[in-house]
Amino acid sequence: MAVLQMQKVSICALKKERKAVLEYLQSIGIMEMTQDIEEDAAFEKMDTVSQRTSFEKAANTADQALEILQHYVPKKQSMLSSLAGKELVESDDFGKAIERREEIHRVAIRIVKSNKEIAEHQANISRLENSIEGLKPWLSLDIPMNFKGTRKTAMFIGTMPGDHSLEDLYGIIAECAPDLTGADIEIISKDRDATYLTVLCLSEEAGQVEEAIRQHGFARPSQVVTQTPVQKKESYEKQIEQLNKMIEEIQQRLIAADAYREDLRLISDYYRIRAEKYEVLGTLPQTKNTFLITGYVPKESFQDIRGILENRYGCVVDVAEIAEEEEPPVLLKNNQFSESAEPILESYALPKKGEIDPTTVMSFFYVFFFGLMLSDAAYGAIISIACFVLLKKFPRMGAMRKSIKLFFWCGLSTLLWGIMFGGYFGDVINVVSKTFFGHEVGIRAAWFVPLDDPMRLLIYSMAFGTIHLLVGLGIKGYMEIKAKKYLDAVCDVGIWYVFLIGLLLLLIPSEIFASIAGSQIVFPPAVNLLAKIMAIGGALGLLLMSGRSSKNFGLRIALGAYDIYNVTGWLSDVLSYSRLLALGLATGVIASVVNQMGSMFGDGILGAIGFILVFIVGHTLNLAINLLGAYVHTNRLQYVEFFGKFYEGGGKAFHPFKTNTKYVDFKEETNQ
Amino acid sequence: MSELGIVYALLGAALAVLLAGAGSAIGVGIAGQAAAGVVTEDPSKFAKVLIMQLLPGTQGIYGLLVGFLTLSKIGLIGGGAANLDPKTGLMILAACLPIGIVGLISGKYQGMTSAAAIGIVAKKPDQFGKAMLFPAMVETYAILALLISIIAVTGIQV
Numbered sequence: 001m002a003v004l005q006m007q008k009v010s011i012c013a014l015k016k017e018r019k020a021v022l023e024y025l026q027s028i029g030i031m032e033m034t035q036d037i038e039e040d041a042a043f044e045k046m047d048t049v050s051q052r053t054s055f056e057k058a059a060n061t062a063d064q065a066l067e068i069l070q071h072y073v074p075k076k077q078s079m080l081s082s083l084a085g086k087e088l089v090e091s092d093d094f095g096k097a098i099e100r101r102e103e104i105h106r107v108a109i110r111i112v113k114s115n116k117e118i119a120e121h122q123a124n125i126s127r128l129e130n131s132i133e134g135l136k137p138w139l140s141l142d143i144p145m146n147f148k149g150t151r152k153t154a155m156f157i158g159t160m161p162g163d164h165s166l167e168d169l170y171g172i173i174a175e176c177a178p179d180l181t182g183a184d185i186e187i188i189s190k191d192r193d194a195t196y197l198t199v200l201c202l203s204e205e206a207g208q209v210e211e212a213i214r215q216h217g218f219a220r221p222s223q224v225v226t227q228t229p230v231q232k233k234e235s236y237e238k239q240i241e242q243l244n245k246m247i248e249e250i251q252q253r254l255i256a257a258d259a260y261r262e263d264l265r266l267i268s269d270y271y272r273i274r275a276e277k278y279e280v281l282g283t284l285p286q287t288k289n290t291f292l293i294t295g296y297v298p299k300e301s302f303q304d305i306r307g308i309l310e311n312r313y314g315c316v317v318d319v320a321e322i323a324e325e326e327e328p329p330v331l332l333k334n335n336q337f338s339e340s341a342e343p344i345l346e347s348y349a350l351p352k353k354g355e356i357d358p359t360t361v362m363s364f365f366y367v368f369f370f371g372l373m374l375s376d377a378a379y380g381a382i383i384s385i386a387c388f389v390l391l392k393k394f395p396r397m398g399a400m401r402k403s404i405k406l407f408f409w410c411g412l413s414t415l416l417w418g419i420m421f422g423g424y425f426g427d428v429i430n431v432v433s434k435t436f437f438g439h440e441v442g443i444r445a446a447w448f449v450p451l452d453d454p455m456r457l458l459i460y461s462m463a464f465g466t467i468h469l470l471v472g473l474g475i476k477g478y479m480e481i482k483a484k485k486y487l488d489a490v491c492d493v494g495i496w497y498v499f500l501i502g503l504l505l506l507l508i509p510s511e512i513f514a515s516i517a518g519s520q521i522v523f524p525p526a527v528n529l530l531a532k533i534m535a536i537g538g539a540l541g542l543l544l545m546s547g548r549s550s551k552n553f554g555l556r557i558a559l560g561a562y563d564i565y566n567v568t569g570w571l572s573d574v575l576s577y578s579r580l581l582a583l584g585l586a587t588g589v590i591a592s593v594v595n596q597m598g599s600m601f602g603d604g605i606l607g608a609i610g611f612i613l614v615f616i617v618g619h620t621l622n623l624a625i626n627l628l629g630a631y632v633h634t635n636r637l638q639y640v641e642f643f644g645k646f647y648e649g650g651g652k653a654f655h656p657f658k659t660n661t662k663y664v665d666f667k668e669e670t671n672q
Numbered sequence: 673m674s675e676l677g678i679v680y681a682l683l684g685a686a687l688a689v690l691l692a693g694a695g696s697a698i699g700v701g702i703a704g705q706a707a708a709g710v711v712t713e714d715p716s717k718f719a720k721v722l723i724m725q726l727l728p729g730t731q732g733i734y735g736l737l738v739g740f741l742t743l744s745k746i747g748l749i750g751g752g753a754a755n756l757d758p759k760t761g762l763m764i765l766a767a768c769l770p771i772g773i774v775g776l777i778s779g780k781y782q783g784m785t786s787a788a789a790i791g792i793v794a795k796k797p798d799q800f801g802k803a804m805l806f807p808a809m810v811e812t813y814a815i816l817a818l819l820i821s822i823i824a825v826t827g828i829q830v
Contacts, residue, residue, distance in 0.1 A: 347801025451741075454822055579815045582734065585822065589737045596749065625733065628726055635801065636808040 003357045003651075004298045006328035011293040013315040018284075018291055021313050022277055028305060029658025031295040032329050035283045043285035043292070048278040055275035058105055062268035063662075065108040066261065068115045072251060073258040083404075085396035086665045089266065094666060097266035104263045111257055114250045121243045121250075128236045128243075131223060135236075137189045137196045138221070138229040145232075146224045154206035156199040156213065158220040164195045173199075176212030180205055265663035273659050280657055296328050296654070327353050330651035338363040340406035348639050349649025356479055358647055362638055365468055366406070369637055371413025372464070373583040373630035375450075376423040376591060379623050380414025383407055396665070410630075420447040421584070425619055426591025435599040436608065450585055455516055457581045465577025466504070468637070469570070472645030473497065479646065491545040499538025500570065505531030539564055573641045579633050587626045594618030677756025678746060684761075684768030685742035688821065691772035692735025692814075695779025699728025703786035710794045717793060720800055724790045727807040728782035731775035734818040738771045741825050754830050767824030774817035782810040 009031065013021055025031055037043055097104065138145060141157070149155040160169075169185045183201040190196065201209045210218075225232045285292050297305070302319065309315040322328045330350040332342050334357070341363035351357050374380065387408035390397070397404070418424065422445025430442040450457040477493030480486075505527060507513055514520040523531075547559025594614060601610030643649075659666070707721035740749075742764060747754040756764075785807045792803035 344801070347798075454826055458819070458823070575816065575819075576812060578819045579812075582737075582815050582818045582822070586730075586733050586737050589740050590733065593736070593740055625726070625729065628723060629730055629733075632723075632727060632804055632808050633811075636805060639801070639805055640809070 002333065003351055003355075004300065004331045004333050006296045006322055006331075006654075007299050007302055008320040008322060008326075008328075009295060009297045009302065010318040010320070011309060011315045012290055012318070013309075013313055015286065015289055015291055017313045017315070018281070021293070021309070021315060022281060024308070024313070025293070025305075026273065026277055026280075026657055026659055029656045030301045030305065031293075031297045031657055032655055033280055033283065033293070033295040033657050035285060035292075035294055037285040037292065037294070042287055044287075045285060046282055048282035052275050052278040052282065055271045055278060058108075059268050059271035059275060061105070061108045061112055062264045062271065064115075065111040065257075066264050066268065068111050068254065069258055069261055069264070072254045073261075075261075083390060083394045083397045083400055085394060085398045086661060086663060087265075088396070088667055089664045091666055094266055094270070094664075097263050098270055100263065101267045101270065104260060104267045107257060107260045108264055108267075111254060114254055118247050118250050121247050125240050125243050128240050132233055132236050134221075134223055135225075135229045135233050137191060137194075139189075139233065141188050141198070141229050144226050144228055145221060146226055149200070149203060149206075152203055154201055154203045154209070156201075156206075156210065156218070156220075157197075158213075158218050159194045159196050160213065160219075161194055161217045163190060163192075164197075169195075169197065169199075172216050173209060173212050176215060177205070177208040180208060183209055269661040269663050272662060276657070276660055295657070296322075298331055298654075327651070329654035331654035332357050332359060334359050334363075337409065340402050340409060341366050343403050344406070344635060344638065346653070348643065348647075350651035350653055352648060352650040354479075354483060355648065355651075356475070356482075358475060358643070361471060361475065362642065363406075365471075365642065366634055366638060367409045367413045369464070369468075369580060370410040370630050370634045371415075371417040372461075372580050373633060374410075374414040374587055374626055375417040375421050375584045376425065376587050377415050377418025378423075378425045378428075379587070379619075379626075380411045380416070380418050382411070382623065383627070384411030384415060387411060414630075417584075419445075421445050421588070422449050423588050423591070425615075426588055426595050428591070428595050428615070431592075431595040431599050432611075435611070436603045450581065451588060454581060454585065455518065457584065458578060459517055461577045461580035462574050464580065465574050465637075465641070468577070468642055469573055469645060470497070470500070472642045472647075476646035487548075491541070491548065495538055495541040495545060498534050499542060499567075502531050502534025502536075502538050503567070506535055573644070576641055577637065579637075583626065583629050583633060586629070587622065590622045590626070591619065594622060676758045677761035678748075678753055680758060680761030681742060681746045681756055681764040682748065684765035685739040685746075687765070687772040688742065688768040688775075689735045689739035689772075692738075692775025692779065693732040695776035696729050696732030696735075697779075698776075699731070699779040699781075699783025699786065700725060702780070702783035703728060703790060706787035706790040710790055713794070717797060720793050720797065721790050724786050724793060724804065724807070727786050727804070727811070728779050730811060731771075731779040731782070731814050734771050734814055735775050738768055738818065738821045738825060741822065742768060745825060745828075745830060747830075756830065760828065760830060763828050764825065767821055767828060769821075770817035770824075771814070771821040774814055778810055778814040778817075782807050782814075785810050 011021065137159075143155075145157055147155050147157065164172075164187075166185060166187060169187075170183075173180065173183055173185070181202055183199055183205075186198045186200075188196040188198065199209060199213060227235070306317050309317050332339075332345070332350070334342060338360040341359050344366060345357075345359050345362065371380065387404050390404050391401070391408065422443055424443060427442065430440050433442070434440040448456060473493055473496060477489045480489035480493065505523070508521055509523050509528065511520075542564050543557060543560035545560065546563035547556035550556045550559055595618075597618065598611040598614035599607075601607040601614075703725040707725045710721050711718050743749050745754075746756060746764065789803040789806050792799055
């Protein structure tokens with residue numbers, strides 16, 4: 001129903017019980033630590049940073065090892081496995097793994113190291129492959145690439161930029177060294193931007209030739225090898241093969257290490273729990289023989305632990321109420337139905353100190369509006385059944401559980417509204433009966449069909465919205481009364497109620513309303529008079545009282561007038577609820593478009609097959625899109641319109657000191 | 673000349689669908705680029721950013737809704753075409769304009785807001801609820817336009 005009341009608890013005990021007390025508190029997980037005693041002569045804190053980091057590092061190594069194993073020995077995880085929650089383990093198995101933690105930790109290190117080796121080998125392979133690529137143009141050269149010539153001759157091996165023909169090259173040499181005896185040029189290969197060539201000449205003319213070809217950009221190859229290119233390539237390939245073999249061996253070892261997967265998960269969690277314990281330990285003020293723990297505990301669970309702490313561990317337990325200026329952490333507690341809307345509230349903001357928890361009120365409106373926006377009986381049934389199956393199949397699904405439960409209720413509401421408006425996959429019954437059986441039948445809407453009379457639903461939407469908003473305003477009044485601010489409650493809430501109800505009563509018999517609703521509503525004259533009095537009185541009240549914080553009378557009236565102007569804000573808030581109609585119509589209309597498209601194949605077997613295909617694809621899409629729309633816009637109505645009237649939020653969540661595991665949960669008996 | 677009535681009405685339906693649809697396409701496109709960027713960095717945020725990306729997609733649906741209402745009103749689906757005089761046809765055309773034009777513009781801007789909200793999700797995934805609100809604010813005006821279009825289309829006597 002509400003925000004749980006917190007108590008500040010201080011626990012003092014002998015140092016020799018330190019470990020046991022901390023472990024006990026961690027296992028029950030109902031205390032949020034706040035150590036507000038600073039170090040002084042009497043108290044000092046332990047430096048646990050190095051232990052903590054070493055545990056964190058160990059947990060990290062195990063995580064990395066697990067990731068590597070997952071990479072080499074992929075275990076399939078189904079889409080729904082994230083809903084299944086953490087694996088449940090016996091405390092015995094956990095204990096056994098802890099005993100072997102040194103060994104398992106070594107395995108983890110080995111796995112991480114092996115992975116690094118593989119990466120290194122792979123880097124080497126790609127370097128070698130690059131070298132082979134560089135050799136490719138030279139493969140037809142049958143002499144070593146660093147060959148400089150014989151006693152009488154000089155040999156130049158290298159590349160020249162651009163595409164040159166043999167004649168070109170002879171021309172170049174003849175041009176630059178006209179009195180040359182002769183040279184033999186051979187083109188090894190060519191590619192887009194270079195010509196690979198050898199030039200053979202007499203050694204005494206080598207200078208001239210080199211001069212000539214260098215002018216045209218001749219350069220010796222970057223990798224100089226003492227073997228022929230083909231031999232070199234073969235040796236590179238052999239190296240690659242060796243490296244590949246090594247990689248394969250390491251992979252085999254990694255695959256064999258997969259047997260440790262479960263152990264790795266266990267010790268990763270073990271180290272994580274210990275790291276957290278040491279983190280808390282580092283914050284505890286301690287004297288020579290005692291230590292002190294302070295923190296917030298929810299009042300209702302405190303009695304359970306007090307006895308155990310005092311009797312089993314000989315602690316001194318002291319309880320204090322929360323001080324005026326303190327802002328305790330917020331933990332919500334709601335009934336089975338309303339708790340499902342807690343994630344919605346959390347994603348807006350938790351109530352700050354002094355605010356009430358609006359979850360219960362909100363949950364009813366949430367489910368109501370959601371159903372109205374989606375409003376198709378078949379869609380609602382599908383959502384509810386799917387969520388119900390998930391809830392039954394994965395009873396320990398953790399964080400998602402509340403949201404799935406919320407969608408279960410929203411599905412039921414959708415089912416109900418669908419029956420009211422006669423939507424079953426849109427108008428599928430009518431379409432199928434008409435297309436395949438020749439005469440049209442359908443289920444009558446229990447209330448009315450929105451598409452036939454949208455104005456009627458529009459008025460109802462706005463009426464629902466007005467109720468929603470007035471409830472919001474009412475909660476504001478309730479909070480002000482609770483905080484004993486009676487004047488504020490009367491001026492900010494009471495007068496507004498009078499004013500708004502007066503305006504509503506004026507509006508209902510008016511012609512504008514009649515033209516929208518299609519029928520004139522006539523109130524007895526007394527009600528009309530009352531409406532006028534309420535509206536005018538309310539306006540006067542606002543004019544005089546809204547600016548009451550201001551001493552200056554002129555300013556006070558101006559502020560009051562401005563507050564009356566806020567009635568336009570109410571108007572736009574109420575209009576905003578027209579999305580209930582718009583989204584409801586959208587679901588129905590798109591569904592009937594889908595049905596109509598399906599029926600275009602005609603009747604008979606082929607027609608039926610076509611219809612089924614269009615039906616499945618179309619309705620899946622429609623359901624997905626409108627589910628999203630209903631979710632977003634129901635949230636919006638709560639966050640902007642409803643919360644805007646009374647709720648601020650800004651509390652911080654309750655984060656108890658507990659066993660924060662990543663992979664496994666322990667069966668209950670560990671908690672005893 | 674009296675046959676022109678149905679042409680105007682059909683033009684209205686077409687404008688509602690095509691303008692609002694184009695707006696949504698632009699919006700979803702803008703948001704999709706931001707969403708793809710986030711997923712390259714952190715694939716686990718896929719579901720969240722996908723929801724954000726789809727938010728500007730509703731204008732197209734609203735356009736379709738009005739287009740469909742109009743078509744069934746003038747009898748182009750589910751029965752023979754009604755015989756409209758040009759005045760009624762133009763009225764239907766006018767009735768279709770709010771969702772068409774507002775759908776186009778709000779679709780684009782909702783897309784830009786969605787892209788910014790995707791930035792929030794990328795940096796602070798726990799603020800998803802608040803991030804979702806900003807694009808939803810833009811959509812309000814598309815819903816108001818849809819409302820007037822629906823009221824007008826259903827209100828016109830054929």
